[in-house]
Amino acid sequence: MxxxxxxxxxxxxxxxxxxxxxxxxxxxxxxxxxxxxxxxxxxxxxxxxxxxxxxxxxxxxxxxxxxxxxxxxxxxxxxxxxxxxxxxxxxxxxxxxxxxxxxxxxxxxxxxxSPVNLILIGGRRGYSVTIIDQHMQIGCEFHKITDWFDFDDRRIAEMDGMRSAHFWKAYRGILLEICRLERPDAFAPIDEKVTTEAA
Known part of the structure; x- marks a missing residue:
């Protein structure tokens, strides 16, 4: 009942x-x-x-x-x-x-x-990176994983000036791979859209 x-x-x-x-x-x-x-x-x-x-x-x-x-x-x-x-x-x-x-x-x-992935990147001049579900926090900035990889250079620089710009340029690729391995569901809507457009 x-x-x-x-x-x-x-x-x-x-x-x-x-x-x-x-x-x-x-x-x-x-x-x-x-x-x-x-x-x-x-x-x-x-x-x-x-x-x-x-x-x-x-x-x-x-x-x-x-x-x-x-x-x-x-x-x-x-x-x-x-x-x-x-x-x-x-x-x-x-x-x-x-x-x-x-x-x-x-x-x-x-x-x-929540289970969390915590990564420390870049030594003294770097940031702590936390991956939570479909979100990623770098330093004090918390956004959806897909939003991070859509941000342009200007938006990244607005976060913490040249420090954040240099960090993102150096580690964007590594973080993208980690997110794709650890949180593939975060990219599902994007991957599905790309596949549909290609067809």
Whole structure:
């Protein structure tokens, strides 16, 4: 028996439609008729157990919340993340990528949980590079991977002057290869478009 349904109240996030949920039965501290948070599809929140998404929190992509887990506040769970057991994710916390939060774990505040690739490039004059899902952070600049490789020289120089321009010129190719190996899904829409145009 279903414990919740998707309502007609929606919000958009990067082209994804998220639906507010409504409890159909009472379970745990949730009462029938209570509005919950948002999910992209029913696969995001288990129909069994006391798992629930509330407030303005949301779950999307292939992420799943199940068992007795709770996601609340303005928290976000996305990518291939799993939140299970009696775990709680709340506040402005983010759980994404292939991250797993389970047992009695609590993730809250501004916490971020995700498997990450961290690369230090360029020695003293270089930057730390972090690859997260389909995004890459170089120094303090955080953008989609595809956006990085679309930036022209002027845009790169605006980030940190000649230092960033020299760094990008020296390491752009290496970073492109690393991203293609580690995050091929980030390039899927571009590769598909190129293949279509070539045909």
């Amino acid at each position: 279903a414990k919740y349904k998707l309502t007609s109240e929606t919000k958009l996030w990067f082209g994804r439609t998220l639906y507010r949920i409504e409890a159909l039965i009472s379970f745990g501290s949730v009462r029938a008729g209570d509005n919950g948070g948002f999910v992209e599809a029913e696969k995001n929140l288990g129909q069994e157990g006391n798992a629930w998404v509330s407030g303005d929190a949301w779950v999307s992509g292939d992420a799943r919340v199940y068992g007795n887990a709770r996601v609340s506040g303005d928290a976000r769970v996305y990518g291939n993340a799993r939140v299970s057991g009696d775990a709680q994710v709340y506040g402005d916390a983010r759980v994404y990528g292939n991250a797993r939060v389970s047992g009695n774990a609590q993730v809250y505040g501004d916490a971020r949980v």
